[in-house]
Amino acid sequence: xxxxxxxxxxxxxVAVAQAGSFVRAAQRLHLTGSAVGKAIARLEARLNARxxxxxTRRLALTDAGARFLAACTxxxxxxxxxxxxxxxxxxxxxxxxxxxxxxxxxxxxxxPVLTAFLQRYPRIKPVLSFTDRYVDLEDEGIDVTVRxxxxxxxxxxxxxxxxxxxxxxxxxxxxxxxxxGAPASVEDLVEHAVIMYGKADSRVSPLLxxxxxxxxxxxxxxxxxxxxxxxxxxxxxxxxxGIAQLSTWLIERHLAxxxxxxxxxxxxxxxxxxxxxxxxxxxxxxxxxxxxxxxxAALSEPAA
Numbered sequence: 001x002x003x004x005x006x007x008x009x010x011x012x013x014v015a016v017a018q019a020g021s022f023v024r025a026a027q028r029l030h031l032t033g034s035a036v037g038k039a040i041a042r043l044e045a046r047l048n049a050r051x052x053x054x055x056t057r058r059l060a061l062t063d064a065g066a067r068f069l070a071a072c073t074x075x076x077x078x079x080x081x082x083x084x085x086x087x088x089x090x091x092x093x094x095x096x097x098x099x100x101x102x103x104x105x106x107x108x109x110x111x112p113v114l115t116a117f118l119q120r121y122p123r124i125k126p127v128l129s130f131t132d133r134y135v136d137l138e139d140e141g142i143d144v145t146v147r148x149x150x151x152x153x154x155x156x157x158x159x160x161x162x163x164x165x166x167x168x169x170x171x172x173x174x175x176x177x178x179x180x181g182a183p184a185s186v187e188d189l190v191e192h193a194v195i196m197y198g199k200a201d202s203r204v205s206p207l208l209x210x211x212x213x214x215x216x217x218x219x220x221x222x223x224x225x226x227x228x229x230x231x232x233x234x235x236x237x238x239x240x241x242g243i244a245q246l247s248t249w250l251i252e253r254h255l256a257x258x259x260x261x262x263x264x265x266x267x268x269x270x271x272x273x274x275x276x277x278x279x280x281x282x283x284x285x286x287x288x289x290x291x292x293x294x295x296x297a298a299l300s301e302p303a304a
Contacts, residue, residue: 166271193242
């Protein structure tokens with residue numbers, strides 16, 4: 001079947017689904033009710049599927065109709081984005097841009113870069129989300145994301161660029177060290193209050209301990225406090241409530257102003273890698289390409 005045939009009736013179907021009524025859809029499309037009904041009937045016949053449940057009181061999508069609507073909305077949205085890109089004036093970028101960022105790293109590190117980007121391109125309409133959960137870029141319509149972790153399980157349909165690697169250090173507030181002393185070895189942590197990070201599923205993230213050239217997950221510590229937010233974990237440590245293993249990007253200013261002090265420096269360890277990620281199908285969309293380039297330039301660690 002030719003592409004032109006596949007597109008027939010799609011705009012009518014989406015209009016009916018959004019309006020919830022053949023009559024209201026006909027008014028919006030400037031068509032007769034009969035024309036709308038025939039377009040839907042032809043589409044259902046071609047798809048060999050019933051898209052709407054009709055009654056005298058209501059019009060509702062079938063399961064097949066709901067799935068088809070999601071696909072049509074995504075395709076029509078991409079067509080609209082392509083049209084925006086073609087009509088952009090000069091190098092002025094415009095259109096919707098869906099960006100997802102890790103909750104804490106996104107707010108503290110990426111958001112300032114993104115803010116400057118949006119100030120430079122005021123016609124871009126961003127939709128921002130901040131989450132640490134797994135995000136499926138294709139299913140959720142995300143244009144650009146920054147992810148912390150390994151790309152091994154990512155789809156081959158995704159492009160990605162390494163920004164750098166996290167570094168984790170043990171640290172405590174001077175007030176805590178004055179009251180309790182500093183641990184001389186990682187084994188001494190069992191005698192100290194340890195502030196751990198808790199995942200959404202209630203599991204406590206292990207400490208990463210360097211043993212020679214290997215990294216070992218250490219779960220034997222009985223945490224005094226478990227915090228489900230990295231910023232909260234850092235603030236609790238600044239308050240002198242214990243020792244924590246934290247990312248340097250999170251506590252850089254605290255180490256600089258002395259409100260946190262690194263302990264056990266021999267056990268500082270590399271953490272997770274950070275990447276900017278995008279769907280390859282969208283990498284030639286100007287605003288996507290520009291944001292990827294800006295994030296890469298601003299956040300990439302300099303070569304050693």
